Amino acid sequence: MRINRNINVALRRLSVVVPLLAICFCVLEADAQVFDTRKNLGEISFGEGIGRRAIDILERRPGAGKREAMDTIVSKFTDSNDAVTTRGEIEETRQSRNKLFVRGKGWNLIVEDDGTHVTYANENYHINAKEAYGECLVNDESQLESIARNFILTNLDGIIELGENERIVPFGLQVEQLRVRDDDGIISDKNLGYAVTFTRVIDDIIVVGKGSKITVYLSTDGSPYAFEYDWPEYYAIGESQEVLGITKVWERVDRYTENILGLASVSFEKFECGYYDGGSDDMSDPQIIQSACYLFINGSDEYRYTLAIAHPIPVGSNVYNDERWSQSTPEVLMFYE
């Protein structure tokens, strides 16, 4: 009981001290051009689909395995004095659900599936940075993109590798905010951190879905403190896939929303076409990478209740069956015709 009382006293004291430190607000200057990839992708996809008559079919090359991936990450950051570090003693805590969990002082590492999906996070650093709030060292979006890209190129060198005709582009920016209400009820949002996501582009075709993504998390002092990637190596299997023209794509989308989902009307929030990679945890073997358009829609059924859906629809003339991608299976494909 005494311990609990002491903890409660400590919590009360900290809850007073922390806000006193938060004396200024970090403001982020917008730079929509840096992050216009996704907006442009939406516009092109609506009008042209993928914009190609045919694409090369790719396959995810299986990773080296969880343990090898863990060893690579641990050895890469073992001498680091930055927020992302694996310095000191490490402990393998458990293996569960095809995941390997490793931890050190203040950080954790999760390696999933075949080792191509990795998460590292040192949240303690981020919390300390938040409590020392006032160092607004990041002031605009292009700076965030630059720091995150530099982290990938220098710190994840040898892990995030690009094949011929491949490049990475910024794909998303997320901001962490504490909503502050003053005594008059006026709301303002205080930036506490950021997450910048990149995707892969292959022969100028963007990869949609969870695969081929890297997210770097940054504190307001500009330090990366966490990252996650699902980053396989792809290779061409020597087959080509003819891609539907945009008219046929929309016919397929209409049939899917009407016949499969039973939606009487839909409104589109996003429509993104490219190579589809569902991520390391959601692919059948062999892990075929083919063309798809990702629908983000709000649909109403005959009773006018709405459902928000984000489903990838295959847009190849000949669709490769992926049992873990229900929209590509023969049972669903028959409704497209």
Added chain:
Amino acid sequence: MSNARSILVILSVVSILSFAAYVPGVGAYEVGIYGGKYFQYTWQPTILSEYDRCDKFWHAIDDYDHIYFYTDLSGGAKSWIEDTNDQSMTEKVDIVWISTHGIANTNYFKLAMYYQYTWASTWDMRLGDEQLGTSIWGNYACHSMDYPDNWFTPLKGGLRIVTGVEDHAYDAPGTKNIGERWADLMNLGYTIAWSWQYAFTNGYSVPEKVVIVTCGATQSDADFRVTHMRYRNSTFYKFTNFPRKRDGDCVKMGELRYTQLY
């Protein structure tokens, strides 16, 4: 459809019966899962990825904790969630994961139940003051945080923290493992809030705004709770170390938001 519902109901019953033989380990919490995939006469659209999402949360959280119930939204679900019968189910667990449809206005947020036109409403929820007392409530439901102030009513019973989304919670293959990711990070000792946002930042983010709320007697108290509260692996900041805030001590809202700008 009926088979799937039967399996869930059986799971729920088995889980409750197994509790009699369950000896909680040190640090093990009680967990409740409400998952609504089908709805009577399809009065709400079927949620295709629902069971995957609930199953994955279940298999992640039970690495350490005990599943007290895993049930669909039929039977007594509405009364188990709202006053005055929440002590018979919801209040017997520390953490609740619920995944279904949702609607909101400035007065309430409502969760769709299985039976036609039935909803569980925040207006009628007061959690954290009976039985074990629910501490953590995780919503995967559209509009659950359109009006975060709606959560004052449940929080005033002593519920410690609520997570949800503003606007849409998508039914998507990319959202199947959101509950699993949340549970994994919480179990590692990350804050409940950061774990929630990590769950959604899976590289192909949907939805675009995730929100976590707590309440306190003062704004600084509420802010501190939402930015520091953890599920386990923390000496000072485990949720059980944060005193419950009821009624007059629950007047200010701490609100963390993670917004996708692009």
